[in-house]
Amino acid sequence: MAPPMTTPDLPHGTDTRPAHWWRTAVVYQVYPRSFADSDGDGVGDLPGITSRLDHLVRLGIDVLWLSPVYRSPMDDNGYDISDYQDVDPLFGTLADLDALIAGCHARGIRLVMDLVVNHTSDEHPWFVESRDPASPRRDWYWWRPARPGHEPGTEGAEPTNWESVFSGPAWELDPTSGEYYLHLFSRKQPDLNWENPQVRQAVYAMMRWWVDRGVDGFRMDVIDLISRDPTLPDGPVPPGALFGSPHAAVANGPRLEEFLAEMNREVGLSAGHLLTVGEMPASSIDLARRVTDPARRELDMVFTFEHVDLDVRPGGPKWDIVPAPLPVLKRTLARWQDGLADVGWNSLYWNNHDQPRAVTRFGDDSPEHRVASAKTLGTVLHLHRGTPYVYQGEELGMTNAPFASIAEYRDIESIRYHAQALAAGVPVETVMAALALKGRDNARTPMQWDAGPHAGFTTGEPWLPVNPNHTEINAAAAQADPSSVFNHYRALIALRHENALVADGRFELLLPDHPQLWVIVRGDASHRLVVVANCSSEPATADPADLPDLADATVLLATHPGHEGLDLLPWESRVYEVRS
Ligand code: TEU
Numbered sequence: 001m002a003p004p005m006t007t008p009d010l011p012h013g014t015d016t017r018p019a020h021w022w023r024t025a026v027v028y029q030v031y032p033r034s035f036a037d038s039d040g041d042g043v044g045d046l047p048g049i050t051s052r053l054d055h056l057v058r059l060g061i062d063v064l065w066l067s068p069v070y071r072s073p074m075d076d077n078g079y080d081i082s083d084y085q086d087v088d089p090l091f092g093t094l095a096d097l098d099a100l101i102a103g104c105h106a107r108g109i110r111l112v113m114d115l116v117v118n119h120t121s122d123e124h125p126w127f128v129e130s131r132d133p134a135s136p137r138r139d140w141y142w143w144r145p146a147r148p149g150h151e152p153g154t155e156g157a158e159p160t161n162w163e164s165v166f167s168g169p170a171w172e173l174d175p176t177s178g179e180y181y182l183h184l185f186s187r188k189q190p191d192l193n194w195e196n197p198q199v200r201q202a203v204y205a206m207m208r209w210w211v212d213r214g215v216d217g218f219r220m221d222v223i224d225l226i227s228r229d230p231t232l233p234d235g236p237v238p239p240g241a242l243f244g245s246p247h248a249a250v251a252n253g254p255r256l257e258e259f260l261a262e263m264n265r266e267v268g269l270s271a272g273h274l275l276t277v278g279e280m281p282a283s284s285i286d287l288a289r290r291v292t293d294p295a296r297r298e299l300d301m302v303f304t305f306e307h308v309d310l311d312v313r314p315g316g317p318k319w320d321i322v323p324a325p326l327p328v329l330k331r332t333l334a335r336w337q338d339g340l341a342d343v344g345w346n347s348l349y350w351n352n353h354d355q356p357r358a359v360t361r362f363g364d365d366s367p368e369h370r371v372a373s374a375k376t377l378g379t380v381l382h383l384h385r386g387t388p389y390v391y392q393g394e395e396l397g398m399t400n401a402p403f404a405s406i407a408e409y410r411d412i413e414s415i416r417y418h419a420q421a422l423a424a425g426v427p428v429e430t431v432m433a434a435l436a437l438k439g440r441d442n443a444r445t446p447m448q449w450d451a452g453p454h455a456g457f458t459t460g461e462p463w464l465p466v467n468p469n470h471t472e473i474n475a476a477a478a479q480a481d482p483s484s485v486f487n488h489y490r491a492l493i494a495l496r497h498e499n500a501l502v503a504d505g506r507f508e509l510l511l512p513d514h515p516q517l518w519v520i521v522r523g524d525a526s527h528r529l530v531v532v533a534n535c536s537s538e539p540a541t542a543d544p545a546d547l548p549d550l551a552d553a554t555v556l557l558a559t560h561p562g563h564e565g566l567d568l569l570p571w572e573s574r575v576y577e578v579r580s
Contacts, residue, residue, distance in 0.1 A: 037458035110216035142182035163243030217275035227253030251282035285339035292344035346386030372571035533573035
C-alpha cells in the first residue's frame with residue numbers, strides 16, 4: 001500500500017466533484033525496455049528503474065506508470081502477455097518488482113501497472129488450452145468456423161473481412177481444429193472473449209492480486225475494445241483496400257460500461273487510493289464524460305486520441321500524414337476541456353511509447369528552438385485541466401530518432417508497414433519519411449542519462465540504437481543547467497502542487513483562431529492564471545486588448561526569464577497570476 005497521502009484542499013467553486021488526489025498529480029510513464037539497463041544485456045530492466053528513482057523524485061512526479069513487464073514472448077514488446085502474475089526474466093523477477101514498488105512508496109510515488117486484457121499472448125496457458133475445441137476454455141477466445149461456403153485456409157474464408165492492426169487479416173486459422181481465432185492486433189495477440197463471465201472473473205482476480213501486492217492502479221490498454229457486437233458483422237472496405245474495418249463492431253461496444261462498472265466493483269477500483277486510466281482511442285467526448293463521471297464508478301480518466309490523430313488524413317492509416325494547423329489543435333483540446341468541465345476528468349499527454357516525440361511533432365527540434373519549444377509545449381499542456389502524463393525523456397526534450405535504414409527499426413508495426421507499403425509501390429522515400437515522423441521506435445530509443453557511451457543506458461549493446469544527440473541532450477546535463485527543459489518541467493510540476501488553480505481552475509481558451517499564440521485562462525475574474533504562449537518558430541505579438549489585464553500580474557513561470565512585453569520570441573511562453 002502507498003503511504004497515506006493528504007487529500008488536497010481544492011477550491012471547488014461550482015465544482016462539486018470529490019477532491020480526488022490524482023487531480024493534483026503528475027504521472028510519469030516508464031517504458032521498461034528503454035529506461036535503464038542494470039545487467040548489460042542491452043535491455044532496460046526493473047533494477048535499472050529502481051536505481052534511477054531519484055531522477056523522478058527530483059522531477060517531482062507523483063505516480064509512475066510502468067509499461068508491461070509481465071512474462072511475454074515480446075512479439076509486441078510485452079503487450080502480448082503469457083503470464084499476468086509473473087515478471088519476464090528480461091526485466092527481472094517478482095522480487096525486483098516488489099523492490100521497485102517499495103522504492104516508489106518510500107519516496108511517496110505511487111506505481112500504476114499496465115493492464116493488457118483485450119488480448120493475451122498466444123502462448124498464454126489460457127489460449128494454449130483454448131486451442132482444443134473440447135476445452136472448457138474454448139469460449140475464452142473468439143473461435144469461429146470459416147465463412148459459410150468457403151474451405152478453411154482459402155482466400156476469403158476468414159469469418160469476417162476485418163483487418164488487424166499488425167498482421168493482415170484479423171483471423172488466424174488453427175489447422176488442427178479447422179477454425180479461426182480473432183486477433184485485432186498481431187496473430188500472437190488473440191482477443192479474449194469478455195462475453196464469457198469466467199474470463200472477466202479471471203481478470204478481476206488477477207487485478208486484485210496486484211492490488212494486494214501493493215500496486216496503486218492500472219492503465220488499461222485499448223479497454224474500449226472489450227465489448228463487441230457479438231454477431232461480428234463485416235466492416236466497410238475502403239476503396240482500393242483488401243480488408244474491412246472492425247471498428248464499428250468492436251469499439252465502444254454495447255457492454256463496455258457494464259464491464260467497466262463490474263470491474264470497478266469487483267476489484268474495488270474506487271477505493272480512493274487507486275488510479276485508473278483507460279486507453280480509449282475511439283472515445284467520443286460524451287462517452288469519456290460518462291466513463292469518468294465519479295458517480296458511475298467506471299474509470300478515473302481516459303486517454304483519448306483526437307489530438308494525436310489530427311495529422312492523419314481522415315479515415316486513413318497513421319502513415320497518411322497531413323498538416324495539423326495550430327488552431328485545430330487548440331480547439332480540439334478545448335472541446336475536451338469544455339466537455340468534461342463539470343463532470344468527468346481529462347488526462348493530458350503529448351506523447352507515449354506509441355507516439356512520436358512531442359518536441360519533434362508539435363514543437364521544433366532544431367538546435368535553435370528545441371529547448372524553448374519543449375518548455376512551451378509542457379507549459380501549455382500542464383496548464384490545461386486534467387492529469388498530465390510525462391513520457392520518459394520528454395522532460396529532457398528528447399527528439400525523434402535519426403534512423404536512416406529500416407534495419408534500425410525494431411517495432412512490429414513499422415517493419416510491417418515498410419514491407420507492405422513498398423510491396424504496394426509506395427516510393428521508399430515516402431515510407432522512410434513517414435517512419436521518421438510516426439514510427440513508434442522514435443519514442444523507444446534508450447533514455448539519455450549522460451553524454452557517455454550508450455548514453456549511460458547500458459554497458460552492453462542497446463536493443464535499439466541510442467540517439468547520437470545524447471552527447472548534448474541528457475539527464476546529467478539537464479539537471480546541472482538551471483535553464484534546461486528538465487528544470488522547466490520541475491517548476492511546472494511544482495506549480496501544480498502549490499497553486500490550486502492549475503489543477504482545478506475553470507478553463508477558457510482565448511484567441512482560438514490565432515495561428516501562433518496559444519492563450520489560456522484558468523480560474524475566475526478574482527483570481528486567475530493566464531498562459532500566453534507563442535507556439536511557432538517566428539516572433540509573435542500579442543495585442544493587450546485581446547488579453548485579460550496583466551498590469552498587476554506576477555510571472556510564475558517563463559521560458560525566457562527577464563524578457564518582458566508582448567512581443568514574444570519564437571516559442572516564448574509565460575504563466576501569469578492575476579488577482580483583482
Ligand atoms: O495501443 C493501442 C492503439 O491504439 C494502437 O492501435 C496504437 O495506435 C498503435 O500504436 C498503432 O500505431 C496499445 C499499446 O499502447 C500498444 O503499444 C500496443 O501495441 C497495442 O495496444 C496492443 O496491445
